[in-house]
Amino acid sequence: MEPARTGGARTVGGQTRGGLIQYELAGMDVADVRFAVSPLTELTLSLRTFRDPGRYPVHLPWLQRTEGARAALDLPVLRALTNDVLWTPDYLTPRPYSPLTRIADELAAIESVPVPRLADDLRAVHPGDLPAALRGDLGTVRARIATALREYWNTCFEPWWPRMRAVLQADVVHRGQVMSAYGMASMFADLSERVRLVDGVVRVRLGSDARFRRATTGEGLTLVPTLFSRGATTPISPDEPPVIMYGARGVGTLWxxxxxxxxxxxxxxxxxxxxxxxxxxxxxxxxxxxxxxxxxxxxxxxxxxxxxxxxxxxxxxxxxxxxxxxxxxxxxxxxxxxxxxxxxxxxxxxxxx
The missing domain is CATH 1.10.10.10 (Winged helix-like DNA-binding domain superfamily/Winged helix DNA-binding domain)
Incomplete structure (x- = not known):
C-alpha cells in the first residue's frame, strides 16, 4: 500500500509509473507562487550521498573534504535515514516559508515532532524491519536523530553553508528574472522537464503512480531549490502543502x-x-x-x-x-x-x- 505521507524527497528514485500531480493556481496570481530555501531539507537530502556517492559526482570534492569529520558522527542513524531508493522521512524535509529559513528553527521543530508522525514517516521509508539505529523507544529515537543531524550540520555543513546558500539564492533570483521577463509558464518550464504550467494548472510528472488535482488557494505553491536533487518532485498526498522541489542551477560550480x-x-x-x-x-x-x-x-x-x-x-x-x-x-x-x-x-x- 502507498504510504499516506510521501513527501517530495521520497518520490525520487521510485519506479516509473507515470504519476501526475496538478496544482491549480488562484487565477495564475504571481503572489500565489513563492520561493523558499530549507537548510534542513539540504541537510537531509545530502544523506543520499552517503549511500550512493557515485550518483552525485559533483559533490565528491565536498565528500572528500568532510570525510574525517563524518567518521566521528552517528553514522548508523544518519545512514538509516535513507533507503535503497533514496527516500527520506517527510518530517525532515519540511515546507519552508522563506528564502532565509534558519537551521536552528528547523532543528528545534524536529525535536518536537509528534511520535505518531515520526513512526509513520520511518515506517514509510523502511516498510519492513527498521534499521537497528531506529528501533526502541521512539522518544529516544527522535532525540538521537535530532542530535545526529545537529552534529552533522555543525561539522560538515555549517562551514560550507554560505557557499551553498549563495547558489540557492542565486537560483531564486534567476527564476524571478525569468518570470519577470518571459512569464510564469517559461519559469515553470525552466525548472525541470517534469514541470509545466498549462491553463493555470501546474503539472508535475513523478516516478510514483500518484495522481491528484488540488487548488493552492489559501496556501500558495512553494518552490524549493535544492543542491541534492537533479529533477523535480512534490508530495504525492493531497493532504500535504503544495511544494515543488527542483534541482538548483549552478550546482556544477559549487565546489x-x-x-x-x-x-x-x-x-x-x-x-x-x-x-x-x-x-x-x-x-x-x-x-x-x-x-x-x-x-x-x-x-x-x-x-x-x-x-x-x-x-x-x-x-x-x-x-x-x-x-x-x-x-x-x-x-x-x-x-x-x-x-x-x-x-x-x-x-x-x-x-x-
Missing part, C-alpha cells in the same frame, strides 16, 4: 576553487581577478560564493565588485541579507566584445581584414 579562465585581452584591460569576476557573473552570485570560486578573500572580492559596479559593468540586488551581483548590459558587451575581437571578428560581424 570549484580555481579561477575560471577569461580572455587574456580582458585580463590585460581590467586585471585577472576582475576579468574572472566578469566571466563568472553571467549568472547571479554573492561575494561569498565568488570568493570560494576564485580562490581569493571575500573582502578582496568586495573591493573588485564595487569597482566593477561603479564602472557600470555589474548590477547588484539585495536578496535578504545577501547582495547578489550580475553582469550589466555594458559588462556583457565588454566580455563578448573582447572575445569576438580575439577570435578575429569585428563587432559589425564582418571578417577582420
Amino acid at each position: 570549484e576553487t580555481e579561477p575560471e579562465r577569461s580572455p587574456k585581452a580582458l585580463a590585460g584591460l581590467v586585471g585577472a581577478t576582475r576579468a574572472g569576476l566578469l566571466t563568472v557573473l553571467a549568472t547571479p552570485a554573492s561575494s561569498t560564493e565568488l570568493a570560494g570560486r576564485l580562490g581569493v578573500t571575500t573582502s578582496a572580492v568586495n573591493q573588485h565588485l564595487r569597482a566593477l559596479r561603479d564602472a557600470g559593468l555589474l548590477a547588484s540586488a539585495r536578496h535578504g541579507r545577501s547582495v547578489l551581483y550580475l553582469r550589466s548590459e555594458l559588462g556583457d558587451a565588454l566580455v563578448t566584445g573582447v572575445a569576438s575581437s580575439r577570435s578575429g571578428v569585428r563587432h559589425t560581424g564582418a571578417p577582420a581584414g
Whole structure:
C-alpha cells in the first residue's frame, strides 16, 4: 500500500509509473507562487550521498573534504535515514516559508515532532524491519536523530553553508528574472522537464503512480531549490502543502576553487581577478560564493565588485541579507566584445581584414 505521507524527497528514485500531480493556481496570481530555501531539507537530502556517492559526482570534492569529520558522527542513524531508493522521512524535509529559513528553527521543530508522525514517516521509508539505529523507544529515537543531524550540520555543513546558500539564492533570483521577463509558464518550464504550467494548472510528472488535482488557494505553491536533487518532485498526498522541489542551477560550480579562465585581452584591460569576476557573473552570485570560486578573500572580492559596479559593468540586488551581483548590459558587451575581437571578428560581424 502507498504510504499516506510521501513527501517530495521520497518520490525520487521510485519506479516509473507515470504519476501526475496538478496544482491549480488562484487565477495564475504571481503572489500565489513563492520561493523558499530549507537548510534542513539540504541537510537531509545530502544523506543520499552517503549511500550512493557515485550518483552525485559533483559533490565528491565536498565528500572528500568532510570525510574525517563524518567518521566521528552517528553514522548508523544518519545512514538509516535513507533507503535503497533514496527516500527520506517527510518530517525532515519540511515546507519552508522563506528564502532565509534558519537551521536552528528547523532543528528545534524536529525535536518536537509528534511520535505518531515520526513512526509513520520511518515506517514509510523502511516498510519492513527498521534499521537497528531506529528501533526502541521512539522518544529516544527522535532525540538521537535530532542530535545526529545537529552534529552533522555543525561539522560538515555549517562551514560550507554560505557557499551553498549563495547558489540557492542565486537560483531564486534567476527564476524571478525569468518570470519577470518571459512569464510564469517559461519559469515553470525552466525548472525541470517534469514541470509545466498549462491553463493555470501546474503539472508535475513523478516516478510514483500518484495522481491528484488540488487548488493552492489559501496556501500558495512553494518552490524549493535544492543542491541534492537533479529533477523535480512534490508530495504525492493531497493532504500535504503544495511544494515543488527542483534541482538548483549552478550546482556544477559549487565546489570549484580555481579561477575560471577569461580572455587574456580582458585580463590585460581590467586585471585577472576582475576579468574572472566578469566571466563568472553571467549568472547571479554573492561575494561569498565568488570568493570560494576564485580562490581569493571575500573582502578582496568586495573591493573588485564595487569597482566593477561603479564602472557600470555589474548590477547588484539585495536578496535578504545577501547582495547578489550580475553582469550589466555594458559588462556583457565588454566580455563578448573582447572575445569576438580575439577570435578575429569585428563587432559589425564582418571578417577582420
